[in-house]
Amino acid sequence: MSSLIHKVVVVGGVAGGASAATRLRRICEKVSIVLFEKGKNPSFANCGMPYFLGGQIASRDSLIVTGVDTLKKRYNIDVRVETEVIKIDRANKQVICKAKESEYSENYDKLVLSTGAEPIIPPWEGINNPLIHILRSLEDMDKIKQHIVPGKKGVIIGGGFIGCEVAEAITHAGVNVSIIELLDQIMPPMDKEMVQPLMEDYKASGVNLLLKEKCVKFGEGENGTVNVHLESGKVVNADFVLLSVGVKPENKLAVESGLKVGPRGGIVINENCQTSDPDIYACGDNTEIEDFVLKNRTQIPLAGIANRQGRIAVNHMFGKTPDSFRGAQGTSIMGGFNYTIAGTGASEKSLQRVGYTTYEKVYTPVNDHAGYYPGAKRMILKLIFDTSKENYGKILGAQIVGEHNGIANRINAIAMAIQGGMTVFDLEESELAYSPQYGSAKDPVNMIGFIASGLLRGEQRMVHIPEVLANRDQYALVDVRTPREFQSGHFEGAIHIPIEQLREKISELPKDKTIVTYCKIGMRGYMAQRILNENGLENVKNLAGGFETFEKLFK
């Protein structure tokens, strides 16, 4: 096939387009490659922009991944910046482009669409106020950067990845930040309870979190400021606004040229990243992709996925195998002030959305490394796995929230396990790196595997915290921690029996309710549940994740 490919046109740089173009040149020296880029920079690190705004990254130049010159000279790519492709003429295999005043056509053998996504800009009154910004290009960033002055008030509309990253970064630069979020949580891809510590972290660090608030219009404020009017009647005054309410696939070219797009606007591609026209490939935020776990169609705007797709498109053109797009797990991580949150695979939310019911979940609070070595930090893992006969124990997803350290480590290990189609029983057996600075002889990944496997084997009988909180009168809570732990905080009405005394006090336990044993993290609670089960009390459950999980995630 490759012998027929003389010229490949790539529309759009970052991140898939640049990956495709450079990979293409590495594969083939003779093919002519034209890269069109609407903006000025075909390859820049958009994920770094929040941290340039906050001043953590000092040099703007460091955000340029591959400059135009490098693309031209090293890769011999015909880069045309500030040039917009305005039409695809599929019949004649050419694109029509517009640069400044001139329009011209460029033919192709293969076309790669990496047009990305465009920020959603709601039709709110006053949205054209020059104090309202989006953050998609370096030029957008430059405009916002002018506002980053200590004491200024910034309003961020939308508490997703970008909103949260910018909020943290510019708070450190002295800006007074408010986040306005429609939902009852920030970081919407994550399950709400997992975001709880992060929300506390943001509030404690000075961010004004306005949840379940809907922006309706913008008005002029005093001294050249802007007022953000909310449906609740609240008005938030700001020196500048960052609009980050999400993105939608930039699919105009695809739609106009009759390529198939999905219901949410993403260009439909196959596992080779081919669109409905086999000579046209697409990669990045403009595509609709398969969810690796749920097998449904989704859109996940992440740089890593775009890069993979760019490579895969080119590999397919040139018959480089084995390589095909396997779907996206949505592995992601976001660093807040004192907490980091990460996820991979399905969330509980996403399972519920598609009516997936054969799953269970477990929680465990753990240290990132051996508690006896200084500097150990806490994290809470949530693991979601399949309970059906067909996929018994298969890992569906995981989320971790905690004090920065060791979170990327464990989410990556679990991401790899999901990619390998592995089960919770595999997590029990995993052999991960241990020395006191870096882990534990039983790594957090092993621990969550033990708990999940125990649940499937029927050893762990578990009840989740929201269920107990919602139906308190049906449960008799038994706190099996030490007196000191009990005194420092416990569930109201809990019976206190330190686990060491449990065997001799079994007769004191109520018989008319489900007994819920609990401890700090669920280990002693589990032991207590087992003791009671083995002594003939069947109606006993261990509180999933223990009191620490309650305090951090569900309080």
Add this chain to the structure above:
Amino acid sequence: MSSLIHKVVVVGGVAGGASAATRLRRICEKVSIVLFEKGKNPSFANCGMPYFLGGQIASRDSLIVTGVDTLKKRYNIDVRVETEVIKIDRANKQVICKAKESEYSENYDKLVLSTGAEPIIPPWEGINNPLIHILRSLEDMDKIKQHIVPGKKGVIIGGGFIGCEVAEAITHAGVNVSIIELLDQIMPPMDKEMVQPLMEDYKASGVNLLLKEKCVKFGEGENGTVNVHLESGKVVNADFVLLSVGVKPENKLAVESGLKVGPRGGIVINENCQTSDPDIYACGDNTEIEDFVLKNRTQIPLAGIANRQGRIAVNHMFGKTPDSFRGAQGTSIMGGFNYTIAGTGASEKSLQRVGYTTYEKVYTPVNDHAGYYPGAKRMILKLIFDTSKENYGKILGAQIVGEHNGIANRINAIAMAIQGGMTVFDLEESELAYSPQYGSAKDPVNMIGFIASGLLRGEQRMVHIPEVLANRDQYALVDVRTPREFQSGHFEGAIHIPIEQLREKISELPKDKTIVTYCKIGMRGYMAQRILNENGLENVKNLAGGFETFEKLFK
């Protein structure tokens, strides 16, 4: 089966025995559990001892994982410390034990041997000098601790994990440390080139590394010190000596009772951790286990493996499935002064030892996170993978050395991939967590996957540094870096053509030798190799890992 088990006797605590005993109680409340421990502490964190010596861990008590009291009261385990099992009477299913002056027998339905390993003590003259110590128990640690005084001279014989950890820890406490090692490298399980940066690190941090030196005897030094005499004639004076030349399975009980042991002394067990007597299980450093990758028999004294075996033994007794021992990958990590080293799966060394020839290896120096975000640290990954048709691209092992950050993260991801039987092509597609603080859009794990896959696909044509160094006259080295990089250091005699000028200077290249392109890390070198290949020069190879890999690993 479990209904026949009324009493389980566990011989030895840390780490497998304690795991077995506690897991046993969680499974079954009625079984009687007797745990014999020769020493005073059935469950302590031996991996923490180096750091108590160095003062990084301040509290000795924090090393007690589970105290005798907890084992007795919480787990209802009949713990008998300072009691040695001196004989197994298999015919009568009982053990003979000795506590202080008394001897008695204890019957069992199932027996678990967790006797661990004992330090090898060579028969060197003067070895009984009271200044010479081993580090196996807390009592050993206490004795050494008395010597940890600034300005004292400590000699560590053996540069394995424990030797290296203690060296680093007590150097920080002001001790002047020498390591005497028989081999030409410290950290013997790792490949030598990967240890190079660590050895530089140790030397630069003040440790006196004496490699290829054999201790032959000890003599008395001045002022109550000890002299360590080496075969080379050198004499090293010390205030104390730590002997850490390895361990051997503590198999006396097993051997005397006729249980099968392997050639290196490890007790032979099956995948259920059963010895040749199905009523006797064994777990931990006293066992011979299967190497997960090589499928041969090996002995790997690591806590995580011991814990898993303890669980598996008990799970098998009680029919808890699925659970069986899958073999050991030897995943490990060790933190030095400014460098950390980690490995998983097979090393090149271990492959060569068994005559495994169908493998290749690749190297890549990378940042732990995006270079544009402050604080990025360097690491070098080595990936070893299968090149045979049957196991095309299967990952065999990996090692990473670098400046601490992000190493545990990547070795764990690759360890999980090995467990899942995954290939280098899977690493290309892995979806790992990326934000600028934690990774890169193309994670180090993806990068090493790209390189390995490129090699298998024939795109990457690679030559390894030692080959070029050994046969310099057969190769024409072409440095494709910038003038500034070239000036800061390059291979003698290298032709300098910045990659941007390569296409126009092809005619200047020599035709009579294999051309070796190189850059800093291997990316531009690869591009250069491709440019030359595609322009008709077939005899071109890219220097694996580039100049940075040369400087750090092979110089």
